[in-house]
Amino acid sequence: MDIIEKDQSKENITIHDVARALGVSASTVSRAISGKGRIGEETRQRVLQYIDENSFYPNASARSLAKSKTYNIAIIMPEVKDLVDMPFFHTCMHGAEEVAQVNDYDLLIVTTDGTNIKPLERMVNNQKVDGMILTRLYRNDVFVDYLKTTGMPFVAIGNSDDPELVTVDHDNYGGCRELVGLLFSKGIKKVAYLGGGMEQTVNIKRYEGYCNGLKDAGKMIDNSIVYTDLTSKLQVSKAAGEILKTGTDCILCQDDYICDEVVHYLAEKGVEIPKQMKVASCHHSKLLDNYPVTITSLKFDTMDIGRKACQVLLSMINGEEAEKRTLLGYEVNLKESTQRTR
Amino acid sequence: MDIIEKDQSKENITIHDVARALGVSASTVSRAISGKGRIGEETRQRVLQYIDENSFYPNASARSLAKSKTYNIAIIMPEVKDLVDMPFFHTCMHGAEEVAQVNDYDLLIVTTDGTNIKPLERMVNNQKVDGMILTRLYRNDVFVDYLKTTGMPFVAIGNSDDPELVTVDHDNYGGCRELVGLLFSKGIKKVAYLGGGMEQTVNIKRYEGYCNGLKDAGKMIDNSIVYTDLTSKLQVSKAAGEILKTGTDCILCQDDYICDEVVHYLAEKGVEIPKQMKVASCHHSKLLDNYPVTITSLKFDTMDIGRKACQVLLSMINGEEAEKRTLLGYEVNLKESTQRTR
DNA sequence: TTGTACGCGTTATCAT
């Protein structure tokens, strides 16, 4: 147990060491590794074998410097205030990382609120990354504005009208529209809507889906049961309270955190789901599985959106023509919370 | 709106550009920036001003290569299976990132299961990072074993007997011990214990805290109401079912995900908390706030553990003497779930 | 105080 066997780490061997040991030049070694440029098959094998046996690995910084590529990408995460928001962004992150790893890229995380571009500037100015993923998209997005001036490749998760922007998103619009249609087809008469901040494009799309779902069913939008820009729990429960007085038989929640609050509020008031009020959510999270009543909701594959975003970004970095718009599908999960109660 | 104003990005200016423009040498510029080496105050100011006005930023790869430092650290995250596990690791991550940013370091995320060291090898071999944070610590930890052979600085979040290891942890042992004491002081007679995999050191420490809490109160350990290595929800609820037959009046859950299952199981069986059974958890998460009954639990500042881990790591990287053991405090939150019911 | 020269480890260009 006293055998000292560390310090093999002392010095990583370089391409020159390999060259010297094999009696060839450094450039030959480089060619053997990269596969670029003409090289004899025999020497190629010799180099590759030596490299393998003596565990040579190229130095990332040197490679970066020479190629002007970092093999890093950054993912911009919002400062998370609420527990319910975390799963989305972090699952995205893991999806992006999965794809990055496979492509020998590394993922560098950057947390910032919706206004502070300082951390991005550092990345860009110091050339620490080859591209960026924006996990959230605002209507007037300072990150987008900034990145556009830099030439740094980036993709945003979300929806935008800007034709220059490369985005990846779930089909929030289509999903909500279909969900609303299904609600009416189950005999529901009046669907109220509770939504959060309209400065986020995802919320706009869901709201539009709701509106068109109504239209599809030949219903008019009743502004007395439509709430947007609800930012606090208190506002949500207050809105829910108002809705209770209107003879509405279903509340559609724009997000799971709103749904969370609604469910708690209704329980507190002794309003039974689905008997006295039906409830659905435009976004599923595992949080919703924790209620005594299972909740009808749209389900998006969050990991997949992270993967796709990373794939699109990598193709941009590699100079390929990337699709400007990627729209991912959804599932509608019909559960107890909207069940007909005779 | 047709004004084209990008492509200021075309070329980042270098230290040489600055030198030439100012009629000094590149090394003078370098000195002005780093502050190292003697340099005239006047020229220093001249350089700094020029740099500021013409927005020069050093190239990270070049700096890395020259200094043999990457200014990156990696954080190793487990593959997350369950929602309840996510908050801990991700909050840690944000804490670490906060400290990293302040010190001009970047945080690079690496996800892997408990056995695959490949992603770490890549980091080490290619010299992409200056150090690593292990967010989870196993009893026989392959990551630890590997990293020890490399000379790569690292800290682990968790507890270890290995005197060489640098760890940062919450005082799980002390917290659980105190919690158990408080339970007895509230008139509880028998405290059962439901725990998960004992290959994780955190779970061992909590179990030890439980045992010593019993001893403090002069109680014997009753193995018929102690369960460890519960890995599935089914096992948890089955164990809870057994416990119900033993006249136990309190269940102590090793973690919030176990508590989650216990609470649901009891609700399903119509067992009222705290009237018929009291419940406490060795770890708080916001998930617990979602129950109709608030749950007594230990609360740890997860963000802070991430911060501390990063601080310790950075001091190691900078060659300072780092504390081998950092133990962070806890709060005991007494809530409804253990309230005396006359 | 400042400039020169070289090294960091790799890739790419140009000869041979």
Added chain:
DNA sequence: ATGATAACGCGTACAA
């Protein structure tokens, strides 16, 4: 097919 040689951008010992 292979080998010099320069370049990538910055830091630093040494010289001046």
